[in-house]
Every structure is written in C-alpha cells, then in structure tokens.
Amino acid sequence: MTTRAIRSEQDRQSAIRLLESRELPCTVTIAKGAPRSIEQNKLQRKWLLEAQEQGDQTAEEYRGYCKLHFGVPILRNENEEFKAKYDKIIRPHSYEDKLQMMMVPLDFPVTRMMTTKQKGQYLDAMYQHLRSIGMQLTEPK
16 A cells, blocks of 8 residues: 655656556545654654653653543544544543553554644644643754
8 A cells, every 4th residue: 555645746746647557446545634744753752752851751651641632632523533443442441541552562543643733733732731740841943
C-alpha cells in the first residue's frame, strides 16, 4: 500500500502518474489534510523528555497520559472509524488499563493517525497541560 501527502502541484501530478501506472482494478483512498509532520513528532518527543527530567514519571508515562486525555478526544470528534474502534476496544476498560493501552508495548495508535492540524491541536493541549503542572518546556518556533 502506498500513502502520499499531496502538498504541492508537483506532488499531485506525481500521484496521478502513479495511479495511471497501476493495473485495474485497484482501490484509492483520499483523505483531507496531510499527516503529522516530522517536526511535530520531534517537538513532542523533546517535551516528553523535558517533562521526564523535571517530573516524577517517565516520558512514556507522560506520552500515554497525553494520548488518552488530549489525542483521543480530538480523534473521536473528527474520525468516525477511530471513534468506533476506540469505543469498542478501549472504552470499556478501566482508566488504568486505558493508560497502559496507550503506552508501549500495546501502543494503541492515536497521534500517528493525526493530520498536521490535529497534531497541532494535540501539541497545544499537551503544552498547556505540562506547563500547568510546572514543567519548563522548549518554546516552539
């Protein structure tokens, strides 16, 4: 399966050529928005490591908390497929189990499904929360 973010006219033309080269039948899915960016991922990781240095949890524990409290509501509001799977698989469990399911080794997908806009909302919420509990975080550019 091939996934491409179309950010320019050149990207669009390249995707059209790819589609024209495929044998029929084939299936194409088009989604609004571009996937989260590498820069957004790096900023999230930086903040989690900064929180770990200053707080009483590991970066992975902060990550699980943020995914559950900020990422899940964003995706449940904007992605019907995510909402259905989350509600069926995760929602019936206890809070403690939900936190564990957000973290490695289970790592229920949340932020990796986000668009750049959704990831921006997530990072804003994460930043506000970590700052509210006294964390000093690198200011984003």
